Amino acid sequence: MGNFLGKAIASILSIVTVAVFLVGCENSSEKTGTLMDFVPQGASLVFKISNFETVRGDIESNALLSKFGESSPYLLISKSTFLQNLRPKNESVLSINKIDDSTSFYTFISKQHPQLFVTDSLKDKTIETLTVDDFSFQRVTLAKETVYTTTVDSIFIASSSQKILQEILKGNTEKDETFGKVYNLPNAGQLTALLRENNVSLPDSAKVNFTSWSALNLQLSPESLTATGITLATDTIPQLLNIFKDQIPQPNGVADLAPANARGALSFTFNDAEKFQKELRIFRGENENAGTTGIFGSVSEAGKIDLGNSISFFVKSIDPSLTTDVLARYLTLENSFREVEISAFSEPDLFKRTFAPLLDGANANYIFQLENFFVFTENVSDAETIISAFQNNSTLKNTTAFEENAPVLSNASSLLILKMKGDFGKDISLFLNEKSETLKNASFDGIPLAAIQFSYDRNFAHVTFTCKETSGGAVKVGGSISEKFNTKLENALLGAPQLFGNGTNVVTQDISNVLYFISESGKILWKKKLENAILGKIQEIDIYGNGNKQLAFATKNNFYIIDRNGNDVTGFPIKFRDNVTQPLSVFDYDNNHNYRFVITQGKQVLMYDKGGKTVKGFGFEKAKSAIVQPPKHIRMGNKDYILIAEENGKLNILSRVGKTRVSVSKDFDFSEIPVAEEDSYFVVITKDNTKIRIDQNGKISTQKLDVGGSYWFAMEGNTKATLDDNLLRIDGKLAELPIGLYSKPQLFTVDRNVYVTITETQENKVYVFDESAKIVDGFPIYGTSTATLAEGGPRKSIAIAVKGESDTVIYYLMN
Known part of the structure; x- marks a missing residue:
């Protein structure tokens, strides 16, 4: 700019x-x-x-x-x-x-x-x-x-x-x-x-x-x-300000579109596109009777975004369907990114021909639509950058710098010029004195945004200039959320990616059963071909107690423990003739890394130690009917309980050695919601949404829940989250979500704080809430699967892993 x-x-x-x-x-x-x-x-x-x-x-x-x-x-x-x-x-x-x-x-x-x-x-x-x-x-x-x-x-x-x-x-x-x-x-x-x-x-x-x-x-x-x-132009000689004569300033939307990490942006508005184009031709000394392009007839704003190494153009339409129809004959569909179609544009110099000198210097080779914005980029990479920022809410409007300067600026103006990241020192030096090395080398990092605005009004224009210092020069982007990488795999993902190793790595499997281990920079460190799909989630363990983590999981026929370099741990995998029917359960009774790994095969339960040997002395080997949930360990006070739910409705509450610890006299119609602990009670949610509470003596109380068919119940420590259609409650506090289809809420403890993640699966929006049921600043962000949270990177950042496109892993960091 x-x-x-x-x-x-x-x-x-x-x-x-x-x-x-x-x-x-x-x-x-x-x-x-x-x-x-x-x-x-x-x-x-x-x-x-x-x-x-x-x-x-x-x-x-x-x-x-x-x-x-x-x-x-x-x-x-x-x-x-x-x-x-x-x-x-x-x-x-x-x-x-x-x-x-x-x-x-x-x-x-x-x-x-x-x-x-x-x-x-x-x-x-x-x-x-x-x-x-x-x-x-x-x-x-x-x-x-x-x-x-x-x-x-x-x-x-x-x-x-x-x-x-x-x-x-x-x-x-x-x-x-x-x-x-x-x-x-x-x-x-x-x-x-x-x-x-x-x-x-x-x-x-x-x-x-x-x-x-x-x-x-x-x-x-x-x-x-x-x-x-104010500023005044004269009619005696051509001056650029006069192109806005008789134009009513329109709202500037560029801050909604420009990525927060852009270097700058320019926006100009008009309510009469044809007259505006004619005034520009007159200013350029061209034939004022020449025809105007009808492409911009439904447009109220145009401009450019400086991404640092390239320029992208944009227009904002007051009637996107009309603009789409007008543009259709210039487009050839190339590909899509995050469900946004990217097309080749056959008039790459259109903006330079139409809007020079306001817009110049770049070719509009590709086009895509984001709501009422139509964006034209030089390359596909720039298109993906702008789409990602828009869907992640990582745009200029969501930065602290813009929020602090916005009160000074008008919502609507004729011309708005933005310089970001302190990128204006050189321009100042060139104006003051071209030989002033002091100014050329001056650092403006602490001033992340400077804006100048002109709003035409009769025969003059109102002028506003603003810049504010931000402590440390940091720009807070949507709650300090940034997309660190977007890694494409060879095939579509099978399920949601997971974080591993304190959030510094991502693990995921694709539909060809290849397991990927990805670094925090997005590099695929290793791949491992598996025979079958992983059941449930990958468990993170530390069998040697030295901080070097391993991945533990089960497939239909194998139990794996793999180190972070992709090597099988000695004694693994364990291969089974009969099918494994539930995800792997991992018990660490005393938090001393003396793990017990539980494999479920229909009615049978197998328990292994960290060396891959069968644990002797575990008395529960077989249920009377198929086991319908992964066996679960719960500790209440100084007592351990192992819970095994059967298809026939029986709930087995066992001791460490597999003997009955609590006798339950009633059978239950188990739903998919796992048996949980709440307030020192065992809680069962049945298929008909009845809540069963069982105390440690086996006494039962029931409560019919007035909820819909999509109800879900989850616990993390003492924090409870429930979802009833679009009503999310966290410890009883309500967060009403927009109407939509949502994934099951998941709870994560990060730095002693509990967060709840949930994804709207139609619009692909990932939400994160804190324990007070308040949405975390910067959300929702883009994602097509459930999201995993963990502590990640330096300075207590929170890492977020989620699926993007069907074959893409996205890794975000939130400070």
């Missing part, structure tokens, strides 16, 4: 920085008198300051201005010994005349009074009276600095250029009519800046004549710089 925003920011900063050298002034009078009459001709920057002391303090503590070094000519002039010895009582005017890229002069103008410039106590001074062309003035030298001063009609004038002072005395002052209009606008603050903006560089184009003069009122705080005011 390059030089255009750089010019605008630079102009504002230039005015502010110049003010530093005005020291020790008092409150101004309400009237400026004839100060304007002595502004030198050709001034590029002119400002009025009412309270120099306050302004100087604000400037010195401002985060953005503190980035500039003393080699900047505008800050170097702040060391002026002469100006530091001025004591104006009234409002003063300071103008800057830029002679060339490395030379500029200032002129100070204020009402004369006896204490304005007192020389009696000054040391190392020389004061001479000169007479040139019948004009008399003084040459003042202080500490090797020379300034030329005079008083005309009670107006004190001082200039660092003798030539400029002489021209003022000859009456060669700024008499531009537009300048007079902006100068005489009411002041709305202590610092009012007037900017001459004849030539402005837009991104990827030559300089264009944008506007004539702007008047801005600046507000400074230690963390922010904002400016509001």
Whole structure:
């Protein structure tokens, strides 16, 4: 967004920085008198300051201005010994005349009074009276600095250029009519800046004549710089601002679309696309009677997004179906990403032909639609980047930087330019002084967003500029959620991916029964072909107790334990003749890694130790009917219970050695909801949604639940989550979800906090809630399966693994 925003920011900063050298002034009078009459001709920057002391303090503590070094000519002039010895009582005017890229002069103008410039106590001074062309003035030298001063009609004038002072005395002052209009606008603050903006560089184009003069009122705080005011263009020469004449500013939607990690964006709006295109042609000097493209007839906004190494264009439609119909003949379907179709576009230079110089420099090779946005990219990779950010809510609108700056900005504007990631230092340096290495190398990382906005209104435009410092320069993206990788497998996934090893790895299996082990950077570290599909979830264990984790799971015919390098642990796999009918159960009674692994085959239960040997002394070998849930271990107080649910309705509650510990007199019609512990009771949810509570003595109580057929019940420690259609309750607290089809809620403990994940399977949205049933900031994100959470990476990040496309694993990090 390059030089255009750089010019605008630079102009504002230039005015502010110049003010530093005005020291020790008092409150101004309400009237400026004839100060304007002595502004030198050709001034590029002119400002009025009412309270120099306050302004100087604000400037010195401002985060953005503190980035500039003393080699900047505008800050170097702040060391002026002469100006530091001025004591104006009234409002003063300071103008800057830029002679060339490395030379500029200032002129100070204020009402004369006896204490304005007192020389009696000054040391190392020389004061001479000169007479040139019948004009008399003084040459003042202080500490090797020379300034030329005079008083005309009670107006004190001082200039660092003798030539400029002489021209003022000859009456060669700024008499531009537009300048007079902006100068005489009411002041709305202590610092009012007037900017001459004849030539402005837009991104990827030559300089264009944008506007004539702007008047801005600046507000400074230690963390922010904002400016509001107006800008005026003239009708006598073509100026770009006039293309918005008679256009009603429309809402800017670019922040909803631009990825949070983009470098910048530009958005312009219109309510009459045909007239807007004609005005652009007139500005470019083309035939104004030429036809306009009908593609943009249903469009209210267009713009570009700078992704760093490439540019993407976009339009926002007020009638997406109409826009789709108009575009159809230019499209050829290429592929899809996350269920979004990506098509080749046969008019790659359309945006450059239509909207130059606002848009230029890139080809629109591909197109896709996101709600009412139609996005045009140079390559498929950029398309996938924008789609991912949009579906993950990782867009500019969801950043802390945008939230903090948004209150200053209008929802609707004619032109909005955004620079992100502190990417505007070079532009400022080029405007102030092309040779200023200090500015070129200045770091603006702590200022993640700068925005400038123009809203056309009759024959002028409102202007707003804003930037704020963010602590550490970090941009908080949707609750600090970021997509770390998006890895495509050889085949479609079989079930949902899982996190492994404190969330630093992902394990998953595809439909050809290949097991994948993926690093936190998205690299496939190893693959292992299995005979059959894994039953249930992969269990994470540490059989050696040294922190090196292993994967344990069962398939239809095998029990595997595999180390993190993909090697079978000694003694495994164990192969079975008869089919395994339930997922592997893992018991660690005393949390000492002395694992017991339980394999279920129909009615039979087999128990193994971590060496793959059958555990002797476990008395329960066979049930009377098929076992319908994986055997489960529950510890209440200092007692261990093993629960085995049978098809005939019997619930076996056993001791460690497989003997009956609690006798249950009633049979149950078990549902898929696992038997759980709640408040020191065993809980069974039956198929008819009856809740059975069994105490440790076998006493039973029942409660008929008033819920729907999709009801689910899950426990993690003392936290309970239930789902009834779209009503999610966490420990009784309600979170009402949008109407949809949802996966079963899953609970995860991460850093002693419990989180609940759930996925809407039609719109592919993954939600995460905390224990208070509040959705975690940044969700929902994109995902097509249930999501796994675990501690992941440094600084207590939370890792999230979920399926994307049918053959894709997505890994997110949430700080």
